[in-house]
Amino acid sequence: MxxxxxxxxxxxxxxxxxxxxxxxxxxxxxxxxxxxxxxxxxxxxxxxxxxxxxxxxxxxxxxxxxxxxxxxxxxxxxxxxxxxxxxxxxxxxxxxxxxxxxxxxxxxxxxxxxxxxxxxxxxxxxxxxxxxxxxxxxxxDTDELLSPVVLFLSLFPFLAIFGTYLMNWHKINIVLMLLIILICITLLLFAYGKIPKKFYPFTIFIVAISLLFHTSLISNYVTGWDIQNEYYLANIVIKNAVWNFKINSIVNAMLSITLLAPIISIITKINLNWVFKIIYPLIFSFVPVGLYKIFQKQTNEKIAFLSCFLFMSIYVFYTEMIGLARQEIAEFFLVLLIMLMINRRISNPKRSLLFIIFGVSLVISHYGLSYIYMFSLIVVYMLILLFDRYDIQKLLDFSFRNKNKNHVIAFKENMNYQIISSTFVIFFITFTIAWYMYVSNSAPLTTILNIGNHIASSISTDFLNPNAVQGLSVIQNQIQSPLHRLSKYIYLIIQFFIVIGVLTPLFKRNRMNFDRNYLLFVLVNFVILVAAVTVPFFASSLNVERLYQITLIFLAPFCIIGGLTIFKFIFGVIFKSSLKNKDSFHLKLISIFLVVFLLFNVGFMYYVFDDDSSSMALNTTYDTANYNQEEFYGVEWLDDFGSLSKFGNISTTESISISDDNRRPLLRSFGIEPVVLSRVYGNNSTVSDLNTNLMKQYSRYNSVYFFFGSKNVNDNVAIVLDKEGVNLNVAKYKNLTDLFDVENKIYDNGGSQLYYDVINKK
Structure with a gap:
């Protein structure tokens, strides 16, 4: 039927x-x-x-x-x-x-x-x-819908939903652990040819949405750092029934937050919390599906599937991204732009129109990704002009064909299919600058210029300095745990695979057909990846993990290509292997490698071997920007009765609020911008030091509200995050016993507490 x-x-x-x-x-x-x-x-x-x-x-x-x-x-x-x-x-x-x-x-x-x-x-x-x-x-075909593969995969999202329910209410993680095991089994089934190729896109979607839900549905409130501010800005649009573009905030200019989320919430009647926790991850789950089509058109189904699995396995995909709603939408539009760029079946006028629509949508969704794309676009267009010069083209053709007579990469492209034009480049640059100048009071533009100036002024003195180069610091970081060291080595192997993979299409004949424009974007993103571990203050401006995840949108297939090349060399040249199905064997090795990679990234290995796990989905004691009902009610009370200034309100009031680093985002979801406790009460500070620091730094205020969440109340500790340069050192916890003063407690619901004016102002 x-x-x-x-x-x-x-x-x-x-x-x-x-x-x-x-x-x-x-x-x-x-x-x-x-x-x-x-x-x-x-x-x-x-x-x-x-x-x-x-x-x-x-x-x-x-x-x-x-x-x-x-x-x-x-x-x-x-x-x-x-x-x-x-x-x-x-x-x-x-x-x-x-x-x-x-x-x-x-x-x-x-x-x-x-x-x-x-x-x-x-x-x-x-x-x-x-x-x-x-x-x-x-x-x-309805028979396909009822096939064992489809029915098996369709269970995954329900396991994610049920598993997070058990974690939220009963602190039981067994169902989520089962889900992770089943996802790993799915990759092994793929490696052994048990999943038909026609189901690859569906499989990728199911794995993506399951991984996203297994973290996004933890807690009944939005989880993450940036998303708390995004939630506040979207919520005030709903409350006021109008978007105030005059609020002095970079994020306020992102319509993916201030208009898309409120409109979805209002028309669907879905609470804004769940719009960010369900609808946005649902949209973001289409990103790896789109990447599959991009990779499949230029390589083959197997490499495309493994590339997408790698992209989804990176912990940023299902941890950082669920707390970056604007970037979830922006990456979706970036993938659509890439799909259009390599599509030759759509006529150029239609492609150009969609290119403009999705380009504008990218700009109004996320400033950071927009600037990265704008930079890439400019460089790619300059390279296109370079390669389209006859003498350069002739030199490249001669050089590469001398190495490989059957070389497959065409450096000169038929202009009938060229979508990266001077018109689009100028339009994109003009619209980007104009939008951020006039809608957000030049805040994103000023930020980018400041970052550029900082990089330029320090590149000669801090080049390859771990205290200024976040990516290099991550590589050199001395990790004590053997499991965490092994995880770092796996990441380094992936970087090695990427390097080999980028070089492979240039020097070796293969059955792939990479689009010229796509390869140029790959080159630019490869340079960005190198800059992240060499150029001071570059990676830290966006966060090295997020930057790495963005570059994988282009570089993921080259990791798989590089891995296959290495395995072919090891087993074919060194060990003189006589395997009959060499390609299948190498794909199985890559699949097993990715299974291990996923198990480390989701925190499964750390949890099983009782190591320090940073998975809020598996580790009930992990302290992060993840909040419960008592904490939410505590901040809600502070918002209702505390005399505090709101985000975007330039007027001062008589009081400030203070919380530790991990509780700070929750206050921001109500528009409260708290002082970080570690700024005035560090590891070696006393209560007397706290009073002195407050008097010096915040003398214009008369009183202070201290907010303590469940971790603070239950364990009598507060997290203190110390930075060395651009790098975050190991978080430490400071005992709060001396700070708690029952006489100054004004609110206590068992899971959160508020103290008022507990310091001596004299």
Whole structure:
């Protein structure tokens, strides 16, 4: 039995297509009406609303552009990307225009639902007029949906959900450990050919969403550092029903936070917490799926699958990224840009239009990634101009073909397919600078200029200085635990594989067909990776782990290629192996290597062998920016009754708040910017030192609120993070017994406490 392929609705017969669109539209309007009457369909209504927002506008735009036969993966990803871009653009426009029409609450249910309904209706009319004659639907075999592989993989997200529930409420991690084991088994099943190639994209999506959920669903509140500020900025948009772009904050200019999240929350009726904990990871899980298509088109299915698994195995993917909502969205748009760049089946005018849409969406989603892409774009375009010169081209062709007569890389490209043009480069640079200058008061631009100036002024004195080069410090860091040392060596092996992999396509014939533009981006990202371990203050400006994860978007397949090359050399040249299926054997070795790599990254190995594990999903005692209900209520009380200034409010008040480093992000989710305890009460400080430091540094304030979370209250300690240069030394805990004064305690719910004016101000 076959059913219509819903992922390729843009290929359906137009009447059937529009019937489904209108059915979804009517369902959403009915849900809004029922909600106004006090009736709620809970999960079903939320699912329909999410599909409406994240899929319907995009698939309609695909029909208007007459983009067909893209395949399930590309059709789905382009639809989601265009839908997200539409939400941000619409939100921005109505936030500017509606107040001029005396509608003071543009970011609220009624204006939003009316606007979205009109938008979808207009798109539907245009799609009918433009594309009414096309009908080449594809189908999904129901037998495939019920195959053992699909059913087996479909269990993973439910295990992640159930496992996090057990961790949150009962501190039991056995289900999450089982999930990790099953993911490893899945990779081994792939290595032994037990998963059909047609299921590779589905497998990657399932592994991605399961790994993301196994951390994002820990706690009922947003988890992470940057996301606390993102939550606050999105929440004040919901409360005020309007986006105030005048707030002096870099993040406030990111529409992926200040408009996308509030609009999704308002229309779907999903609490903002869960928008960040479920919807954003869901969108981010499409990143490795898109990477699979990018890698598969240029290598093969096996290398593409392993490359994506490597990308997902890096702990940043499911730990750091769930606390960086804006970067989750930005990386999705970056992947869409790469997909377009290597796609030769879409006509250039359509590619150029989508390139502009996704490029603009990247800029308004994340400033850091936008600047990295802008820098890469400029360098790539300069290299394109260089390679397209005849004399340079002739020299390169002669040089490489002397080494390899059958060399596969073409350095000169047919201009009919060239998408990286001077027009786009100038547009992207102009829009990026203009957006950050006028919408965010030049804050991101100033930050980048300051970083550049800092790097330039110190490169001659601090080159290869571990105290200034965060990447080099990570490599040289003396780790005491044997397991952690082994983990570091595995990372170094991966870097070695990447180096070999980048060199391999240049000097060895293979069956790969890398796009010229893609290879140039690879070269730039390889240089960025080298700069992270050589150039002072470069990696630390974004965080070396995040920078590494970004470069893997381009470099991941070269790690696999390099690993295969090394294994072929070891077993073919050194040991003179006579294996019949050498390629299959080498793929199995890489798969086993990645299984071990994943087990270290998720903290499984550390937990099993009772080592220090930094996995909040497995280690119940791990202290990080992960909060419980008591802590949330404590800060909520402080927000309601404490006389504190709010983030973005330049006026001063009589009080400041103080918390340790790991509790600080929670206060920021309420707009409170606390003083870090370690700044005034270090490892060797006394209460007298605390009083002195407060008097010296904060004499304009009259009183102080101390906030202590569950770790502080239960263990009588506070974390103290000391930095040496750009590097964070090992965190230490300072005893708080001398600081607690029962007479000054003003709030205690068992899991958090507040103290008021506990220091001597005289």
């Amino acid at each position: 076959q059913i219509d392929n819903v992922f390729q609705m843009n290929d359906w017969e137009i009447n059937k297509f529009l019937k489904v669109i209108f059915a979804i539209q009517i369902s959403v309007l009915s849900l809004v009406l029922l909600d106004s009457l006090g009736l709620n369909l809970l999960i079903l209504g939320e699912i329909i609303s999410v599909i409406y927002l994240l899929f319907v506008p995009g698939v309609l735009i695909l029909r208007i552009l007459k983009m067909h036969k893209l395949g399930s993966v590309e059709s789905l990803l382009y639809s989601v990307g265009l839908s997200i871009a539409s939400i941000m653009f619409i939100g921005f426009i109505i936030n500017l225009v509606y107040p001029l029409l005396k509608i003071s609450n543009p970011i609220s249910m009624v204006p939003l639902i009316i606007t979205m309904t009109l938008f979808v209706t207009v798109l539907s009319v245009f799609s009918y007029l433009r594309d009414k004659d096309f009908s080449e639907p594809s189908f999904i």
